[in-house]
Amino acid sequence: MAASTHWIATATAQSVLERGGNAFDAAAAAGFVLHVVEPHLNGPGGDMPAIFVTADAPGDPVVLMGQGPAPAGATREHYRGLGLDLVPGAGALAAAVPGAVDAWLLLLRDHGTWDLADVLAPAIGYARDGHPVLPATCRTIAAVADLFREHWPTSAALWLPGGRVPRPGELVRNEAYARTLERLVGAGGAGDRESRIEAARAAWREGFVAEEASRFAAVPHRHSDGGTYAGVITPADFAAFTAGYEPAVTAEFRGHTVAKTGPWGQGPALLQMLTLLDGLDDERLDPSTALGAHTVLEVLKLALADRDAYYGDDDDARAALDVLLSPGYAAERRALIGETASAELRPGVVPGREPFRPPLRETDDAQVAGVGEPTVGTGGEQRGDTCHVDVVDRWGNMVSATPSGGWLQSSPTVPGLGFCLGTRLQMTWLEDGASSSLQPGRRPRTTLTPTLVLRDGHAVTALGSPGGDQQDQWQLLYLLRTIVGGYGPQEAIDAPAFHTRSMPDSFWPRAWDPARAVVEDRLGEDVIAELERRGHRVTRAGDWSLGRLSAVTRDPATGLLGAAANPRGMQGYAAGR
Incomplete structure (x- = not known):
């Protein structure tokens, strides 16, 4: 597939x-x-992180x-x-x-x-x-x-x-x-x-x-x-650069192991999101309800604030993950989820580290924005995006790749x-003091973030999405709907999507939009009204505009393969036999 x-x-x-x-x-x-x-x-x-397993080692994800x-x-x-x-x-x-x-x-x-x-x-x-x-x-x-x-x-x-x-x-x-x-x-x-x-x-x-x-x-x-x-x-x-292999960073969620890149990508932010949500009741994990959407939006802000404060390509960033993915730290952060929308940038505390606080260039964009990776030409901003491909074969080899x-x-x-x-x-930043500050030989802290999901020691799903800062936000919705909500892969991709812009954009000109939530109208009038009542500054993006996911699946017990792709834009496609 x-x-x-x-x-x-x-x-x-x-x-x-x-x-x-x-x-x-x-x-x-x-x-x-x-x-x-x-x-x-x-x-x-451009660039291309991927994560894969081989048929010979189906429980050993490699970046x-x-x-x-x-x-x-x-x-x-x-x-x-x-x-x-x-x-x-x-x-x-x-x-x-x-x-x-x-x-x-x-x-x-x-x-x-x-x-x-x-x-x-x-x-x-x-x-x-x-x-x-x-x-x-x-x-x-x-x-x-x-x-x-x-x-x-x-x-x-x-x-x-x-x-x-x-x-x-x-x-x-x-x-x-x-x-x-x-x-x-x-x-x-x-x-x-x-x-x-x-x-x-x-x-x-x-x-x-x-x-x-x-x-x-x-x-x-x-x-x-x-x-x-x-x-x-x-x-x-x-000549000095060669691609290579790295061990994946993983976290457990509801009987599944989720595997991501290291902190030179934003992948561990998804693991932080899942770790935060794992301590909550299932009723708060349904993104299609007002309570679930509010909870998810607040968790997104907390994890992305830590991403901007601590992630990057150095030993400090790698060491910080031991704290950021720990149950005790998740419990502290979980307590910050309130009944109303936060409009603050709130990184947590990693012992021995001073959180980097990026310069905040505030925007109030009434247009639908933040749906891709911005690139800019003289005369105005032109938002681009990324690609994604997932493949699984008859032998059990599985790969998720996000070229961009x-x-x-x-x-x-x-x-x-x-x-x-x-x-x-x-x-990268031109300020000192961040693991993501510009430095020769250092990888930029990218947003590219393919995913593998394992269950009982076998890879069962490869997924990913274009979308810059939104990639892990949209993937989180998929994981909640499939692992907790019982959705099938295509149902989860088709379901209404949303994301936050309440973090510094990873791309030039690096603005942020406090408490901004961008939602598909299909989320429903009642849900949207309740989000607004809770203080979220909602931008409606239309019915079919957010989310770019694709996925392939494999059932280790039967060998049955599956695939699903994004219908938005009538461009993505899934195939197999």
């Missing part, structure tokens, strides 16, 4: 499974296709770490010297070292079975021959078309064919990216499968990709704040490669 945020990626994964490939072959093939068919949501210059760090030249002093108080949201100054491609290749080398040429063939075909462009892609291109025309001519050459915005459904091509993938395949020569993949990794990290991307990024260009700067990434930064970054609107297209660099460094 396969499920993803785009029907072509799901079809690609399923076609690999049908032809004997395993879940890792299928996920990698789908991942490279996502670069082509959802270019406004992810790209080769695939495809999040690149800050380049050696990305110092706070350099950015401050440019007059910046935030890392820009678009432009090469915001580029972390790309991690997605190396991570997919590493997964394929160690756990796949297919040859690299076969795995990349679908992506090469769609890039060279074309695919029907999504309406959302066209809207994104239209929003930044003037930026492309005036300041980013290489992006205009790729995304404004004939000088105009593509029409939805029109075939669009990216022949430069097709050639890039073919060059990676060609780098392998006549060696065995693993050595050919390693040669492709070397060509990416130490060869033509690193050289061309770094040389192009060094040319000064327009950034999201209106300034013109050169990027700081170099070939040495590419390197959006077509992130920075100017590198013309010889067919893609641009990402902007993940916008999630």
Whole structure:
């Protein structure tokens, strides 16, 4: 079974499974296709964390770490010297070292079975021959078309064919990216499968990709704040990074084990949410009721406040998890859940640590906002998003992956490669004192957060979602509805969603909206009225607008597989047999 945020990626994964490939072959093939068919949501210059189990070790979740760090030249002093108080949201100054491609290749080398040429063939075909462009892609291109025309001519050459915005459904091509993938395949020569993949990794990290991307990024260009700067990434930064494996961080909830990345991602925030809720009666865990929705919203604020205070890529952040995920700490935090909505940022106390308090740039956005990962072009904010793919195969291999970054609107297209660099460094702070402060070699504290759920020592669900700060918020609703409420996977994905914006946004310009709750209207008039009575500042987002989840499932007792995908936007798809 396969499920993803785009029907072509799901079809690609399923076609690999049908032809004997395993879940890792299928996920990698789908991942490279996502670069082509959802270019406004992810790209080769971006990031990709995943979490998986193998059929040989179904109870041992492993994190695939495809999040690149800050380049050696990305110092706070350099950015401050440019007059910046935030890392820009678009432009090469915001580029972390790309991690997605190396991570997919590493997964394929160690756990796949297919040859690299076969795995990349679908992506090469769609890039060279074309695919029907999504309406959302066209809207994104239209929003930044003037930026492309005036300041980013290489992006205009790729995304404004004939000088105009593509029409939805029109075939669009990216022949430069097709050639890039073919060059990676060609780098392998006549060696065995693993050595050919390693040669492709070397060509990416130490060869033509690193050289061309770094040389192009060094040319000064327009950034999201209106300034013109050169990027700081170099070939040495590419060469110094390799994707890798890490143990998952886990928590128990109602007889299930939930596995996430470490605190360089926001994943442990979901574990904190579940630990807080685990001490409450089931009647408070139903997101479809006023009491349940209020309780969940308050728990979200508490966990996300800790995320911003303590998470990041250093030893302090890793040590803090011992406290943040402990039952005693959860009990202290649980006592803060009141009858009315909090409008404060309330991190907890970790002994020996001073909580980082980010600068609060308050906004009062009456529009539907906070539904994706914002990227910004000169002239206004253009919200992007992320991709997700889940695959489970007949043998019990299961993988959940969340590719993101390197959006077509992130920075100017590198013309010889067919893609641009990402902007993940916008999630770092230029203030001192945080585990998420900008520092060379340190990974930005990302929002990318795939999930595995285990029961009785076996993986039973892989799930995830696009959505920036909302990813774990929406996944929490799914877990409460399936584990506590008895919903089926598709029922849980279809159910009304909501989230809070009462935390500093992880993306430029990093505003927060105290006590703001964004809800789907289908939550119901009575529930919404009661949330407002409790002090939540409610924004109605329409009936089918929030949540981007997909999931695959496996029953260890019967071997029965399942899949579900998001119907919103008529783009996600689940398939299998």
